[in-house]
Amino acid sequence: MTVSVKKYAYEYPRPAVTVDCVIFGFDKNQLKVLLTKRAIEPFLGKWAFPGGFIQEEETAEDCALRKLQEEAGLQDIFLEQLYTFSDLKRDPRGRVISIAYYALVKPQAYVLEAGVDIEAVRWFGVDENLDLAFDHQQILSVAIERLKGKIRYQPIGFELLPEQFTLPDLHNLYETVLQRSIDRGNFRKKILSMGLLIDHSDKQKDRPARAAKIYSFDKVKYKALTESGFYFEV
């Protein structure tokens, strides 16, 4: 096979390039990660992140979006590039570079469908003893660190909760992700003082009188505040 180029020839060895997606979810006070069971070699039968080879006419991000759709039936979710892994031995098939992304999904988006080359799709707690394919354990570690670092300075935690949530929900999420206890009262004050939550408790006519108030995150206001120098911090 000869490489088809337009104007300038270059004959360098070309590594294969894949995209892998670390998909986080939050359920029952646990941080979860979505894994697919491989139906092909290598690592047949092992669990791995959704991902695959990048096509000629798509960007890495497009590829990630396509894989999310194809292998897990997910769309319209938070997605961000994580890191590019290029260790020589990370894939037994030879030289394969992986551009890793991480995604955050809300519980209602949990419509799981096993796709092509996939035997099954399942959520796992990140603390479970996972035995992942390739170097995916290392990728997972990097992704968790990124999430821990970013959740304090950007309102990405809301991407892991339903559209409407309670303050105890949010508090729980932060304690779980950051792996430390956070004072309830202070957390509440800090979050509310930002004025970024919309109160929906008036619509809860039939709610049991002692239930927690329901809020949603005000993306529009957040964008406006950001543009005028505000910056989120928990």
Added chain:
Amino acid sequence: MTVSVKKYAYEYPRPAVTVDCVIFGFDKNQLKVLLTKRAIEPFLGKWAFPGGFIQEEETAEDCALRKLQEEAGLQDIFLEQLYTFSDLKRDPRGRVISIAYYALVKPQAYVLEAGVDIEAVRWFGVDENLDLAFDHQQILSVAIERLKGKIRYQPIGFELLPEQFTLPDLHNLYETVLQRSIDRGNFRKKILSMGLLIDHSDKQKDRPARAAKIYSFDKVKYKALTESGFYFEV
């Protein structure tokens, strides 16, 4: 040419993969970036970051280190992965993915040597009107944002100053990178209160009586503090 694989065949189109290095320096109260003048097509004669195609037997980081050495004569400097760029039209030769790194160099390391395929190497102020090859202007923007974000939470500013420096030097650096004025007194207090600077003013026997005190950054102490939960912030 047939692709040589070990055990499993996969015949996906393979993009070419390059590594590009955004190299920052600091001189005369200006943030600088190191560029090389291209001696080959495409973009012959234009300025671009040091970089090139990744080899079969090297990781992306190895490639970046090699390019720093080959094209700019630099070694033993701060280096970190920045982002991977994969826009379809970013290279006129066809599908080329670039794994970008950014590096920080101290002034004394400014030993510039033009390497292979390079016509010249020069420092430019990041505020100059640069007309860069490929999508390097976009890469530069991402790199500057990363630097601005990271310098406040990790002691990477010291990587841009000589081993020994004064507090006004450091203050200047922060004001320049962050593009805003910072109160002298408060900055000084905050930095000194961390206890991470080693005072070398006793060795300045012949210094003019009114010169600024000379310090160096205590990497050992920083590492120890970090491991016990401390975290740097300016």
Added chain:
DNA sequence: CCAAAAGTGTTACCGTTACACCCATGG
């Protein structure tokens, strides 16, 4: 001699911390 630079001191203010406390409910 005066402007500029290095370094120090002072104060008001504000956000965080670490609590204690209230209230309503449901088992």
Added chain:
DNA sequence: CCATGGGTGTAACGGTAACACTTTTGG
């Protein structure tokens, strides 16, 4: 009826911001 969980209040503390001020030097 009381343990539980949602929600509120408060006082001490510590760091930050915004200054003023001193000293020394170099032009």
